[in-house]
Amino acid sequence: MEYISTRGNVGKIGFIDAFMMGLGNDGGLLVPNEIPVIPAATLKExxxxxxxxxxxxxFSYFTNGEIPDEDLKAMVYASYSTFRDPEVTPVRRINDQLYLLELFHGPTFAFKDIALQFMGQLYTYVAAKQNKKIHILGATSGDTGASAIEGVKGKEGIKICILHPHGKVSKVQELQMTTVKEDNVLNLSVDGNFDDCQRMIKDLFADLDFKASNHLAAINSINFVRILAQTVYYFYAYFQVVKQTDEKQVNFSVPTGNFGDIFAGYLAKRMGLPVGKLILATNENNILERFILEGVYKPGDFRSTYSPSMDIQVASNFERYLYYVLGEDSAQIRKLMDQFKAEGQIVISGEALSKVQAEFGAHGVxxxxxLDTIKKYEAENGYLLDPHSACGVAAAxxxxxxxxxxxxxxxxxxAKFNEAIELCGIEQQFPEQISSLFEKEQRQTRVGGSLTEVVRELEKFYNAR
Known part of the structure; x- marks a missing residue:
């Protein structure tokens, strides 16, 4: 197993090098040079x-033996030792047609913990083994920042800076990031939206001199290891469901704004997991829904919604899927991404669009x-959904x-999104870990929406002793 770029100008590299590169040095996204297909007998085991x-x-199919088995095992068990459920990602039956895959039992109460607790362990491992400085740089629409910080706070040899859009994350999300006191953590509250933050991150990773001189490493889902770690829970959920049911087809409904979580499901399906439809749930920022239904990928006007983690117009993992749906043609991907940069849209049709629609459903909630979905499931099933999960259920x-x-x-x-829950007339009990955040002092630096201001803060932070 080696890793290549969707744009074709990164030579085949190994697992750790791909992990450390994050964004491809040619501006593309790293993918395995071939996707392994797991035999049916192995899936049964x-x-x-x-x-x-x-x-x-x-992971044994992807790491090339670069990490000794005992070291990898120690990292995996350490990653999930802090989760509040022994199953890590338990599956709950709601009714005959609907199950919920609970991904919020990690330390920051969000699905990002599944991948980022492991990535924090892996960054710590690489920093120690290679005696490297690692400066993690990421953008968040809310949950990635807290999970990433939780994974590496206080760790030797690692600094982390997270950009978040000022005033456009929930209060709990903000507090989870900004009440961390460790000196290796910097939060930049950026005037703008998540797409502005993400664009700056990609620009800085594309500046290879800046990337090298500042020892940058990626925590966002541009990093393939994040996708791979999220692929696991599709397998786990499928296995739990088929143990309880007859031979009905199993689909997955996925709330997503950045196309990362649903791309992990697509990868699982390509690896041989026998799932049916992947149903993509978005909110009013529904660029991905339009792509699935019409073949048009074109950002619209940004809207703040009840599900802020999906308030995204430019999905950073979209290029990975486009690469596969267009036959792994790197030259065509380069052309289309240049076109997107110049014209602001990508359009596919014919056989390619038919393939997309065979693999995916989509619904913009x-x-x-x-809100109605939250109220309905709380009243009828006694289950309280957060607004992102509610989008997934509405699409299902x-x-x-x-x-x-x-x-x-x-x-x-x-509890991370009580703003929406209160609008439903529902009073919820906060977990102690979340309620205690409101008593803590915050640390964040507000910056304007220019790359120059962000770079100034980064250099000050990275160069501090």
Whole structure:
């Protein structure tokens, strides 16, 4: 297994080099040079594995033996030792057609913990083994920042800076990032939206001199290891569901703004997991829905919604999927991404669009539908959804079929988004770890929306002793 860029100008590299490169040096996204297909007999054996054992089994196809088995095992078990459920990602049955995959049992109560707790361990491992400085740089629409900081705060040889859009994340998300006191953490509150933050991150990683001189490493889902770690819970959820049901088709409904979480599901399917539809749930920022339904990828006007982690117009993992749907043609990807930069849109049609629509469903959930879904499932099932998970459930309901089961991803604990829960007339009990945040002092630096201001703060932070 080696790794290449979607744009074709990165030579085949190994697992750790791909992890450390993050964004491809040619501006593309790194992918495996071939996707392994897991034999049916092996999948059957995997049904009996614990979550941690399943991580190790799947990663064994991708790491090329670059990490000794005992070291990898120690990192995996350490990563999930702080999770509040022994299953790590338990599956809850709601009714005959709907199951929820709970991904919020990690330290920051969001699905990002699944990958970022492991990536924090891996960055710490590489820093120690290679005696390297590692300066993690990322952007967040809310959850990535807290999870990434939690994974590496206080770790020797590592500094982390997270950009978040000022005033456009939930209060709990902000507090989880900005109440951390360790000196290796910097939070930049940026005037603008998430797409502005993400664009600056990509610009800085594309500046190879800046990237090298500042020892930059990526934590966002531009890093393939993040995708790979998220692929595991699709396998785990599928195995838990088929143990409980007959031979109905299993679909997945995925709330997503950056196309990373659903791309992990696509990777699992390409690896041989026998799932049906991948249902893409968005909110009013519905560029991905339009792509699935019409073949047009074109950012619209940014909107703040009840599900702020999906308030994204430019999905950073979209290029990975485009690479596969267009036959792994790097030259065509380079042409299309240059076109997108110049003209602001990509259009596909014909056979390629038919392929997209065979693999994916999509539903853009408007604000009132999101709130109505929260109220309905709390009243009828006694289950309180956060607004992102509610978007996933609303999309699952739209595609409901009595001969199929849908596993909808519950991506965050509702306490992280009490602003939306209160609008539903519901009073919830906060976990102690979240309620205690409101008593803590915040540390963040507000900056304007220019790259120059961000670079000035980064250089000051990275060069501080």
């Amino acid at each position: 995997w049904q009996e594995l614990s979550y941690q054992e399943l991580v190790l089994a799947i 408007q604000g009132q539908e999101c 309901d739209k595609y409901k079929n009595e001969n199929e089961i849908t596993v909808s991803l519950a991506t965050a604990h509702p």
